[in-house]
Amino acid sequence: MKSSKSRLGRNVHRLFFAALTISLSISALYAQPASTATQSPEDHVSLYQALLDLQNPWTVMCVAAHPDDEDGTSLIVMRRKYGAHTVSLFSTFGEGGQNAIGPELYEELGAIRARETMAAAEIQGSEPHFLGLKDFGYSKTRDEAFKFWGHEEGLRRMVLEIRRLRPDVIITNHSVTNNDHGQHQATALMVVEAFDAAADPNKFPEQLKDGVTTWQVQRLFVRVRGNQAASDSTSIVTIDPNEKDPVRGVGYAEEALCALQQHATQGPWPKTFAEYANRFRAFSGQPGGATGQLPMIRYALVREAKGSAPLSAKESHSFLDGLRLPDAEAALVVAPQIGGKPLTDYVDKPATVLAELSVSSVETSRQHGTAIANQPRALAMRNRMFRAMGAASGIIVSISPKGVLVPGTVTDITITVSNNGTLTTQVGRLDLEGKPIAAETGFQSLSAGEKRTFIAHYNTPVNAQLSVPHAEHLYDGGEFGSRLKAVAVFSIVHDSHQFVVPSETNVDIARPIELASVSTSPIVTTPANDGKCGFHPVDFKLRVSNNQNDAISGALRLFLTTGPIMGRGSSTRKVELRAREKTDELFTLDGCQLSKSQGGVTFILENQTKTWPALLVPIVVTNAKVAPDLRVAYIRGFDFSLPNALNALGVESKEVSVDEIRTSDLSKFTSVIVDNRVYESKPELIAANQKLLDYAQAGGNLIVFYHKSDEWNPDPRRNRPQLAPYKLLLSNERVTDENAPITFIEPDHPLLNVPNKMGQDDFKDWIQERGLYYPREWDPQFHALVQSNDPGEAPLKGGLLVADYGRGHYIYTSMVWYRELRGGVPGAYRMLANMISYGRK
Known part of the structure; x- marks a missing residue:
């Protein structure tokens, strides 16, 4: 998945400075009476995490071959305990595996697993990204994996994502010394190679444009499996999965189990943590602690960048221990404090936190505005500042499109602004994809508990990348649809203390008319003793979807060939659909005709002015006989x-x-x-x-x-x-x-x-x-x-x-x-x- 967060960050940054009034009456916000309303548990957790994120400028990446291969527990610990930015990078979508909940396989399964991974990442607090290499099924050697992927192509993709995402530390479950799944072995080797290649300007120099630069990862850690012993000279990081998240009130590994359960197609998963712990110990061969607890997670430091700061201890509990930023860069990402204390100490006082964030944002912008705009890490921290302001204010901006988007078509997009906080705010400028939909003609008041809805008439670009059907766009960059971005500017008290709240959502892009198979494809027919031509008839269901804002009518025609279309077809029926409507059409296909078809059947919808893209369904005729009376x-x-x-x-x-x-x-x-x-x-x-x-x-x-x-x-x-x-x-x-x-x-x-x-x-x-x-x-x-x-x-x-x-x-x-x-x-x-x-x- 190609990330567009950097572009969103630049847009938010520009909008913030366009809307920000430099001379703010800071004291007005401190003086505003606080509401007697209390934070909900969800808002408390959200604000705490947003404030913790301001204290850690580092990025930790977990590289894995397939969805569910990631170390969810360590990702959760690094984000929830330390506030690090966490991302996961998967070689494949896992489409070559087995499906534990449904009939989908191959690309259809990959599309499902991609979305399962996104749901798991939401719990982990991480961002998932994919190289899009093909999962062709289980393999026993990395050479077989590279035969399908291409060694150089796999490395090129991994280097590009490292350069884009700029991780300071990479962790992986996969080791070049393990003799397990060949795709695991290949991924492990690519990680080691990419550690150096991403920093080498002579490697894939064509990538170095549009903001992509070389990038030197500081540390690479590989998980130590089972009772495997590390050498005396190896630095080890130990993560305790049984440690309790003090804010959420559950163990980090319990959160990881909840994330793992999102990978439903790879289940069934344990339903309780005790069952999970027992199964893990049996599978890994590692002795755990007390009954119902997991063994420690151990990682060995296998690569360090030249000049990188060493781990602060040989036995550490954070992959980031000892890392230091250059002074000039560190000055751009200083975490706000109140009286020398971190803002997390004031999580129960959101109005006070918001005031401090507003002051800090203005002062940082005055001193370092240009430098921040040109420094990716500082820009990322500025975006975290905006998210923290939104969490402190209780403002939530959500985007809801009316159905799928169609290239070249205007679609209504509903943007809802909700004030779940305790302070009265004012809604200022509201942008969708960089274009204003609510002009700054005087801020509109939004009281605590109030919400306001805006409708944007969004014109989807004619050349927008299609994403539907998902399985057909798994490898072309359209697997998650288009990323819509809204940015809203708010203020509190007489147009002062302006802050920005961004929002993003994925939306699908589809053809105006979509023909899709509901029944199994290919169509299979076998010999029958029916006194006719000797092959079984087949019922085939077809779905016709009208994704447009206008009604359509046309003739749905069936041709018993996948070759050139001639004549009127062997079956025709009229289809009429209202705007955004879909219908299923059932065809009973004659076995005799199927046995004589030229490779398959073709369905076409057309009217006097237009013919929409056809659906081709292959036919298999097999001479499979069965005993009578079964x-x-x-x-x-x-x-x-x-x-x-x-x-x-x-x-x-x-x-x-x-x-x-x-x-x-x-x-x-x-x-x-x-x-x-x-x-x-x-x-x-x-x-x-x-x-x-x-x-x-x-x-x-x-x-x-x-x-x-x-x-x-x-x-x-x-x-x-x-x-x-x-x-x-x-x-x-x-x-x-x-x-x-x-x-x-x-x-x-x-x-x-x-x-x-x-x-x-x-x-x-x-x-x-x-x-x-x-x-x-x-x-x-x-x-x-x-x-x-x-x-x-x-x-x-x-x-x-x-x-x-x-x-x-x-x-x-x-x-x-x-x-x-x-x-x-x-x-x-x-x-x-x-x-x-x-x-x-």
């Missing part, structure tokens, strides 16, 4: 790839709940499928698992898709027994190469031959990986049917296991069928057809 029950996981695939196969299927598993007669189903990670997402199924095993033993076909080792293997601490009918233990091993060779260990086994004979072609064009969390140990009753391996590694044989159990069957598979089914890989449909047909005649 009836499949499934306990759905996080997404809909399984039910969508069963529908595409034309199979009668039913989603069942855990309660239905407990109480229903399962014998009416020919197969029951436990979808990905259901024993984790629906832990109550563990207690009902015996009912599933009884179903298989009595003649049913029980199929279980992949689970993680720590949510499957027997664990008495979590009351989890053996879940399979025979011994079956999972590892953390993966086959990450989606093109890894497949060997049939038992090529004649019925599961590989009926009703579809599986071959090498069925494993072509796979997506991202072969499988994950492969079994490491299983009972001889299981037949291992296939094996695969990444280059240079031993084969993993547990990807598809099948066993007879009583009169029925049990199948466990750790291969990533859900990715392949969602992507329309024909072989995945053929294998699913075999699994649900297993044992049927």
Whole structure:
């Protein structure tokens, strides 16, 4: 995410000096009677943080490969305890991971995770930024990561963000000595290289323009993991996660857990801090303190800039200990005080604080105005001063657009000014994107508890970067939309004591008319015995959104091709939409026509004067046959790839709940499928698992898709027994190469031959990986049917296991069928057809 805060800072700075009356009657504000109203707890915390931020001019950056890899606890401690400016920098959006709450994957998942990261950062008090490198899934080496990213390109992006954000200290969880995720390894190496490269004018000199300069980070810290010992000569910073935030009344690690829980697609996360502490100790191998507490967080100092001040102690508790600014720069960022005491001591006296901030702001501007405008650190501290003034006054400025913005279109933007403080203020100039919307024709009074609304008619630039759909703009700089900025000038008592309150919000930019798929894409059809041309029809839902301020009408046409459009199309319907309205249109697509389509279907909306951008949806025709008279029950996981695939196969299927598993007669189903990670997402199924095993033993076909080792293997601490009918233990091993060779260990086994004979072609064009969390140990009753391996590694044989159990069957598979089914890989449909047909005649 490219930051626009520096531009906002310059605009605020200019507006402040344009509006500021230098000769202020300071005594009037001190003399104004204070209201008897008391601060709300939220306002108290907000003001305290704003005042604490004025005491620390340093910036700490945490670099991580993916969202949730950041050290949220240390970021929180540095901001909430010490007042440092904190930022996080992520190599990727995490789009290659698994989704624990929904069907979105790849770019759609990345767009969700970007917003989850923003929500987590809000709790951490940090700013998130992204390099936008592609998360292509789990990798085992940094060389594989650089094959996708480009080593030089990844370094270029990281250097640019360091130069823009200007961190004094960088911390990272990733180490060049660790043999973990390849993207972690690559990120760790880039951090070390960028430490020097960002300060070298010969590295990426094309970046050195538009205010971007070289930048020398002072210190680089790498986290010391587990019980790893640092050398005697290494300086260590120790962060106590169990320390209590005295203002918010909770532990810093408890705040970090709240932030971690925002990463919902990567859950499920512990619900309580005690559970979090126990799980962390088990995962890290570090002994904690008292029960329910986390072990210390330790960082080793691995790089220092030449001439940088040393840490003040070998065992320190702040990454910033000992850092000093040059005298000339330090003079520009002196924190205001009252009687030699920090303003945080007066947090319960906001009127007194506001008076001192006003005095300090004027005096600093008189003495150093030009220098501040040209010094990024001083300008950043000036903006913190403005935020502190807003917090002390209780003034809040909020921006609310009327829907998404459309390039070249005027949209009403509501700006609300609320006085939540105790003093009567006066609203002066109000700007949106540098243009006045409320002129300074005499200040308008705003009493305590009052709010006032202004409407700006904002004309979105014709060349504005689109952000909708979010997934389509993940890598082009439009992932968060446009940043709208408002700046308001206020005064208290007879046009004196003017101060500035800025506000920002992200808004989406969309096309005037948007066609989007609601149903799964690609469309998949399979053979059917319907007496016609032999392929199943498919229901497809399309959403038409009118983002304009005017109504539209047109013809929505369907063409069974993704090539050149000719004729009127195979289906046409009229669409009429009011301003800012959307509708869903359902098409039933004939299976015969689908099987003959030229690669997909094209939807076009047009009228007599205009044709809007088309939506192209690919079609996959797969020769996947199923046994007759199947009836499949499934306990759905996080997404809909399984039910969508069963529908595409034309199979009668039913989603069942855990309660239905407990109480229903399962014998009416020919197969029951436990979808990905259901024993984790629906832990109550563990207690009902015996009912599933009884179903298989009595003649049913029980199929279980992949689970993680720590949510499957027997664990008495979590009351989890053996879940399979025979011994079956999972590892953390993966086959990450989606093109890894497949060997049939038992090529004649019925599961590989009926009703579809599986071959090498069925494993072509796979997506991202072969499988994950492969079994490491299983009972001889299981037949291992296939094996695969990444280059240079031993084969993993547990990807598809099948066993007879009583009169029925049990199948466990750790291969990533859900990715392949969602992507329309024909072989995945053929294998699913075999699994649900297993044992049927």
